[in-house]
Amino acid sequence: MKKLILTTVLASLTLAGTAFASVPGMDAAAGQGQIGYSYNNLKTSVGALGDLGTLKNNNFQAAYGLNDKFAVTGDYLNSESKTYYSPGYGYYNDLSHNATEIGLQYKLNKNVAVSVGNVKSELKASNDAISTSEMFAGVAYKGSVANNVDSYASYIRSENVQDWKAGLTYGVGSNITLDAGYRSFENNDLGIKAKGMGFGANYKF
Numbered sequence: 066m067k068k069l070i071l072t073t074v075l076a077s078l079t080l081a082g083t084a085f086a087s088v089p090g091m092d093a094a095a096g097q098g099q100i101g102y103s104y105n106n107l108k109t110s111v112g113a114l115g116d117l118g119t120l121k122n123n124n125f126q127a128a129y130g131l132n133d134k135f136a137v138t139g140d141y142l143n144s145e146s147k148t149y150y151s152p153g154y155g156y157y158n159d160l161s162h163n164a165t166e167i168g169l170q171y172k173l174n175k176n177v178a179v180s181v182g183n184v185k186s187e188l189k190a191s192n193d194a195i196s197t198s199e200m201f202a203g204v205a206y207k208g209s210v211a212n213n214v215d216s217y218a219s220y221i222r223s224e225n226v227q228d229w230k231a232g233l234t235y236g237v238g239s240n241i242t243l244d245a246g247y248r249s250f251e252n253n254d255l256g257i258k259a260k261g262m263g264f265g266a267n268y269k270f
Contacts, residue, residue, distance in 0.1 A: 093130035093269070101126040103244070103265025105142075110258050114151045119261065121145045126267075128170070138180065140166040146189075157190040168201070178205045184223065199223045213237075217246070227251050232263075240269040 093099045105122040127139045146161040168182025180203045187196040203221035210216050213236040220229045232246020243266050250259040 093128045093136045095130050095132045097130045097269060099126075099128040099267060099269045101244075101265055101267035103246075103263045105248070105261060105263035107248070107250070107259040107261040113154070114149060117149060118147075120147070120259075122263075124263070124265070134172050136170045136172070138166075138168045138170050138182070140164075160188070160190045162186065162188045166201075168203075170205075176206055176208045179203065180205065180221075184226075197225075199225065201226070215242075217244075225252050227253070230263075234267070242267045 103124045106119050108119050109117045122144045125141045128136050130136045143163045144161050146159040149157045149160050164186040166184040168180045170178050170180040172178045184201055185198040201221050201223040205219035207217045215234045218231040228250045230246050230248040232244055234242040234244040236242050245264050
């Protein structure tokens, strides 16, 4: 019975869409790769447990240009483990989430791209876990603001998730950029909301 309750609560916590916090890999030309890392602080709340506080997340990204139009993209998000207490359900030890996203991006022009793919998310607590897997579609924008400064924004939608982000990048070399951005994530079906700032770096090769 306790495991059934845990599984129900875990289902309500699944963060399927939080894997999408990084600069869109729109600069990857044919045969070119891009890797990135961002550190995100996301203030998270969930209907079943209420306010979970701020979760620290490590986010790794990659993109590889198949040609001048198509690129394969990947994203892995892994949160810290924390213990939560719910008056209705008790303690949840080592609660954490991770998400893996693999997509195919098509560049409409130098500023706009669309994508489709799959995102698989997992939420763990002690010795129990639950995962989801679903298709997504998205659109991304990237454009120049000033010398060495670009802006970016993206929106992703799946069956349960709406996730958008926006930010700025600063080029510190021909292949290296630093970025800072804001993300807002909602899962209307599960009552999840997560939002906050992220900071990172990207490298093209």
